[in-house]
Amino acid sequence: MSLVIKKLTKQYNQHKSGLTDYSITIEKGVLGLLGPNGAGKSTLMKIIATISKPTKGTLFLDGEDIVANPDKIRKILGYLPQDFGVYPNLNAYEFLEYIAAMKGVGGSGLRKRIDLLLEGVNLTADAKRPIGTYSGGMKQRIGIAQALLNDPKVLIFDEPTVGLDPEERVRFRQLISDLADDCIIILSSHIVSDIETIADEVAIMKNGILLNKAAQPDIIKLVDGKVFEVLVSNDEIAGIRTKHQVIDTSRQKDKTRIRFITRTGQPEMGAIAVNASLEDAYLFLTQNNN
Ligand SMILES: Nc1ncnc2c1ncn2[C@@H]1O[C@H](COP(=O)(O)OP(=O)(O)OP(=O)(O)O)[C@@H](O)[C@H]1O
Ligand SMILES: [Mg+2]
Structure with missing residues (x-):
């Protein structure tokens, strides 16, 4: 059918x-x-x-x-x-x-x-x-x-x-x-x-x-290798937003964990690569296009 x-x-x-x-x-x-x-x-x-x-x-x-x-x-x-x-x-x-x-x-x-x-x-x-x-x-x-x-x-x-x-x-x-x-x-x-x-x-x-x-899996591949997480102090968040697409933030005591898709290809200092999810790909497609 x-x-x-x-x-x-x-x-x-x-x-x-x-x-x-x-x-x-x-x-x-x-x-x-x-x-x-x-x-x-x-x-x-x-x-x-x-x-x-x-x-x-x-x-x-x-x-x-x-x-x-x-x-x-x-x-x-x-x-x-x-x-x-x-x-x-x-x-x-x-x-x-x-x-x-x-x-x-x-x-x-x-x-x-x-x-x-x-x-x-x-x-x-x-x-x-x-x-x-x-x-x-x-x-x-x-x-x-x-x-x-x-x-x-x-x-x-x-x-x-x-x-x-x-x-x-x-x-x-x-x-x-x-x-x-x-x-x-x-x-x-x-x-x-x-x-x-x-x-x-x-x-x-x-x-x-x-x-x-x-x-x-093919949709997720679009952001494979581009998704990172980093723990930063609050005054660093704005700077990251200018460089990368921030997917999610969560407070952890006096720091913030940021999940982002890199726009520059260069992750931040101390950032670790994480597995891309469908949500990452969805936000990548819907927030960047149109
Ligand atoms: N009967 C209608 N008359 C005029 N515009 C409409 C009508 N129905 C939908 N639209 C417009 O068409 C577009 C698409 O609407 P639609 O309801 O298909 O979206 P959706 O993806 O189902 O959204 P949601 O997640 O809110 O359900 C919107 O801009 C909406 O304002
Ligand atoms: Mg609807």
Whole structure:
């Protein structure tokens, strides 16, 4: 399965574009979309989910034009929007039955599937309570469950881990890796560590433009050998900022530990080379370009 997107532009109005000339090919597996607020992650996901139409450009799923024929992808799509709303008076069972009816999913297996999904997102014990009484993270989990109702082959999760506690994040990761073998899964986040643990490939974007898309190790290679840490006194920090890209600072008694990407190729005196992370590469790409 492959989704081929070419020169996609979304112009919201005269002054505002969500995506500009965005081209990407997405294959089976988990793709993480990473980018700061306003990068165009939700815009891209809405267009793939056929909720929004592109201003220009083409999207082909296995050779089928999904702008001209949105039904092709809708049948096999699971989508969790960023602003997922729930019906507060329905309980989890009723809500999932309602969504199933809308998606045309039915049959004798439905009850079992709903049970399995509720188990998968750890909501079995709360399934009979109105969703309006759920916590934010529980609402998010019912959103994840509804996206999986029709056994989708293309799964789009816009900020799925928002509001999930660490335990539920692990559970979500497990759910995704169980599905990843024969689906296209696209998820967005601006939390690098979430993407790091789930995604096979990462697409880093900013201001509606794709900066880079590759397997995680290849993205990290961009900053390999350029990341250092050094312990300095506070009056040295400003000087380091002028020479290098400071990634992180942490106070340690009267000193500060600085993690930086060298711009000069020369590390500071006393700096030690450290292993580059996805976060280093992400900040390197998003803070330096555009
Ligand atoms: N309906 C709309 N009308 C006008 N501009 C919009 C609309 N939706 C999004 N935009 C603009 O398009 C750009 C991309 O927005 P988008 O929501 O796709 O970003 P995002 O990467 O999902 O950001 P976030 O991390 O905040 O969710 C932003 O500049 C945003 O202001
Ligand atoms: Mg968004």
